[in-house]
Amino acid sequence: MAVSDHDPARRAAEHAARQSYGRLVAYLVRSWRDVAAVEDALGEAFARALETWPVTGVPDHPDAWLLVAARRRLTDASRSSKVRSDGLRSLLVTTPDHPEDIAVLPDKRLELMFACAHPAIDTTMHAPLMLQTVLGLSAERIASSFLVSPDTMGRRLSRAKSRIRDIGLGFQLPEIEDLPQRSASVSEAIYAAYGQGWDSIASDDATRRGLSQEAIWLATVLVHAAPQDAEAHGLLSLMLYCQSRIAARRVDGRYVPFADQDTKRWDGPMIAAAEQMLGNAGRLQSPGRFQLEAAIQSAMVQSRRTGQDMRQPLVALHTGLLHFAPTIGNRVGYAVALAGAQGPAQGLSVLDSMADERVAAYQPYWAARAHLLQLRDGQTPLTDAALRKAVGLTEDPAVRAHLQISLAKGLD
Amino acid sequence: MQYMMMFYETETECAKRESPTEAGAYWGAWNAYIGAMYEAGIVVKGDGLLPPSAATTVRLANGERQVQDGPVAATKEQLGGYFVIDVPDLDAALAWAARSPNLTDGSTELRPVLPPLQS
Incomplete structure (x- = not known):
């Protein structure tokens, strides 16, 4: 379908999608209880909106229009398959038939x-x-x-x-x-x-x-x-x-x-x-x-x-x-804060106390360890080993480059 | 479970190996990454490869043997090395793949190694 980005119908549908998608899912799923079915029905309602609105104009209450269209999909599907009649009954009771009857959609996203x-x-x-x-x-x-x-x-x-x-x-x-x-x-x-x-x-x-x-x-x-x-x-x-x-x-x-x-x-x-x-x-x-x-x-x-x-x-x-x-990340944070106030030795003793297999591949632990070792002892082989480990465990290229600069300083 | 990690590099990335200003950081990153994998005890085997310019490809075309200089296909990203790792599952393999230094502008492919055939 060739609809330009400037098409008001498309923009209204997209606006509704961003602003109200969650509200619509939340509202429908309360009675329907089948998240996937609700999402499918809403997906079709959005697609219908993109086809219909350029012809009929954007309705006064786009959300309500989408809600009623999605509801129709759900009830049609249910009538033809004769299943989920509880959901159907509940849906018929809780949602009005006509878009005009829905002034404000209650927010059920929570x-x-x-x-x-x-x-x-x-x-x-x-x-x-x-x-x-x-x-x-x-x-x-x-x-x-x-x-x-x-x-x-x-x-x-x-x-x-x-x-x-x-x-x-x-x-x-x-x-x-x-x-x-x-x-x-x-x-x-x-x-x-x-x-x-x-x-x-x-x-x-x-x-x-x-x-x-x-x-x-x-x-x-x-x-x-x-x-x-x-x-x-x-x-x-x-x-x-x-x-x-x-x-x-x-x-x-x-x-x-x-x-x-x-x-x-x-x-x-x-x-x-x-x-x-x-x-x-x-x-x-x-x-x-x-x-x-x-x-x-x-x-x-x-x-x-x-x-x-x-x-x-x-x-x-x-x-x-x-x-x-008391997560590993928070203990590392605590060690660094303690080092700031009382010196690197205090921070390192916290890090030493948590050395086990859970920190073996945990990048922030090795970055913090290298930093505190550097403060306490300068650039020793131990500092370099921790730094190299941090480099090896880093995903972010910019952070890796930053750590490598510290490593290179020691090798000069 | 064993996965083969294939590190694909762009030409620019691969050229850093020889660059006086960038070779240090390039090899430093790879050494640290590979070192961390060895320390984690997950490496089965692995190697870096010489650049695609060092590749030679053989194929049969209409029954005729053809030998050509260069890789199988001239794509933007080329295989720069591989490691076979032994980890519990794909999530663990992905966590290691996400750290590979070639991701700066390349990509890393993960493939489960075919288990030994039952005889």
Whole structure:
């Protein structure tokens, strides 16, 4: 079909796709409970819109039009196959027949996110499911970020959706007593979507994985839908801090570590938004790992901007973070913070205490180790060995080049 | 499970091997990468290869043997080396492939090694 990009019908459909895809999925799936069928029906509705709207004009309420069209597909399919009559009954009761009857589509995306991050669903699929159902990303797009092939991701997604359907997962908000734990799963999944670079905040290596913007959208949806969830604010704040430094982290293709970044290249308004988000979280008086990570970012930004000595507060924040989330990445971060306040020997003894097979192929551990060895002993063979290991485990070419420069200095 | 990792390089990337300014970083990155794989105990076998200009290709065309200079096909990316690794699954193999230095502007292909035939 030859439709130009300037075609208003196409633009309206695309606008609706971006703005409302998740809302439409969330709304329909509550009664239909078959995510894949809902997505197929919506896909056809979008395709119909692209065919029809250039002729009939864009309807007053595009979302409602799409909803009714998708609903018609679902009910037709169901009548012909005589299955899922429960879904059909429920759908007929919950959605009006005519687009005009739907003034505002209620936002049920939070319910959808809770279903995607349900404990009955494989944890590794929480983030991909959200990215697909809430934001409408293709399996192909999601696959590379999670380092699997498009085919594999497609199969895993469709298996997860079949499971959601087969186990009869409800699309409701969790009971109040389950809420904190269930919200935490949603936040964790969004954090996973932001990318594994996050493990290495200490080295400010949070780039690479291509879905950071999408993860920020998800967190924005979460904050909007669950304004009382302090960790949701913390998570969004954390991601905004990290995102605000993108331009400073790469200059002419070179990687620039946090301590050397030109603060004028930081995105000021985004940092202000992150600060405000962290303030909102604090007022809810329910601390957690994401708020602490955001607070660490805040302290680091402040020390660079004002020259204020934040080394002791950073140790305290990292200690608090370990209390909530004793991950390998957070222990490495703690070691680096401790070294900053008390000297490299203290940091190295923390790193020594965690040396086992879990850190063997963990790049941030070796990068931190090389850095602290260099501070304590200068460029010894031990320093070089750690540096070389970090180089060998690095994915990002710019970070690799940066580490190689340190390595070359020692060999001169 | 054994996978063969095939490292494909562009001509520009391959030329760094001989460049006075870039050879150090080129070999340093490969040595560190290969060293990390050996330390992880996953290497079955592996080698770097001389550039495609050193390749010779043999084929039969209409029953006639033809020997030509150069690789099978003149593509933008050429095989620069290979490693066979033994890892639990594709996810683990992909994690190692994602670190290969040729990814700057090349690509790395993973192929499961055919298991020994049952006799």
